[in-house]
Amino acid sequence: MTDKFFEIIERPIEIDSIIKKVEDRNAGAINTFIGTVREMTKEKKTLYLKYDAYIPMAEKKLAQIGSEIQEKFPEAKVAITHRVGELKISDIAVVIAVSTPHRADSFEGSRYAIERIKEIVPIWKKEHWEDGEEWIGDQLETNAYPDGKPDKEELEK
């Protein structure tokens, strides 16, 4: 783990070190979102995953997400680390930490970050099941972009 607030790494993510990055004397709240590898999705059983990324652009886009959160909450501190490579069930894929003076903002910032990652950050997941493998496309639970592409307005943010 390094001092970088927005990072793509190949090693396991140390949750504590991400949280430490956003500590602040005027933070009363830190919200942390941890994305883990789930075994069952509907009826399908995942054996393991592989994440790949366009690393320099992905780190830039993570930093952009941090700036977007700070536009709304100027006192927020944000750190995001995403892991790439082969991950097994229960391994941590991403850790987001957002500190703010008041708790509601930390929840909102952290939620915004994970949705935004699924829109604009060039990271891809390949699922390996018992009966095959597939690169997963747009995973937005919200289905904001049914065609899998952020729209023009989003990209210019």
Added chain:
Amino acid sequence: MTDKFFEIIERPIEIDSIIKKVEDRNAGAINTFIGTVREMTKEKKTLYLKYDAYIPMAEKKLAQIGSEIQEKFPEAKVAITHRVGELKISDIAVVIAVSTPHRADSFEGSRYAIERIKEIVPIWKKEHWEDGEEWIGDQLETNAYPDGKPDKEELEK
């Protein structure tokens, strides 16, 4: 740190150990809320805090909050630890961890837990400022209970 999912302790809280309690092969998301001691509240500068609790009842009420979350999200796992005693700026007062298969539910469960703690869990905070000290009453940002009391319906949940 022990194996108890709902706990009041006097020692510093180890975040990782709380998160470990909610790990699950079918969790894709873990939301963690960390409440820390903030230095400035409006114009007032906090020097340190003291938390006190009615410990056996507080642990029971934390467990009740966990059950309430599982009524809504049966696959959720919940762990909450609150610290009591003297805490200084940036010390961690509470850690909530909620794991669920899908991310939206982990955010909702974690948010519910912190709001509910401020309603029904018998824990009190005494602020120590440069110019005095005071037991803090109802702190709900939502102001759901302007008289500081949960209403009857809430209590019977």
Added chain:
Amino acid sequence: MIRILLFAELEETVGKREVELTVDEISVGEIRKKLTDDYPNVKGIQSAMAAINEEYAEDNVLVHRGDLVAFIPPVSGG
């Protein structure tokens, strides 16, 4: 005997965390009144919730010998 626990500013203004009542049966509301009579300096007893044996209870509930009563000022954990 009925044990009564006091917390936060109740404890501070009464000067102790625990008081005892030697009655067989009494309502929560009557205990509240008795505490105000016995400890005129007590602060916040009216806005405190009561709990009997670690569950919240309203003023009309009866407390019996052996029960543990607690008065819980507005909470501020988190």
Added chain:
Amino acid sequence: MIRILLFAELEETVGKREVELTVDEISVGEIRKKLTDDYPNVKGIQSAMAAINEEYAEDNVLVHRGDLVAFIPPVSGG
């Protein structure tokens, strides 16, 4: 020379992560078409976003010698 990066199923179906074009100027849309011509098996190039020098760009934007272009299939991090 213009470097073009391919990811995920683009990389797999083309068989390499990087290809090069020896032109001075070309639009993103024209690169997209050229990849389809050169690699008939390529999958998902139409639904991929393009980026020039690590910023998203639309099909009408011109790419110049020395630029780094990337085609980014629908992302699935998190």
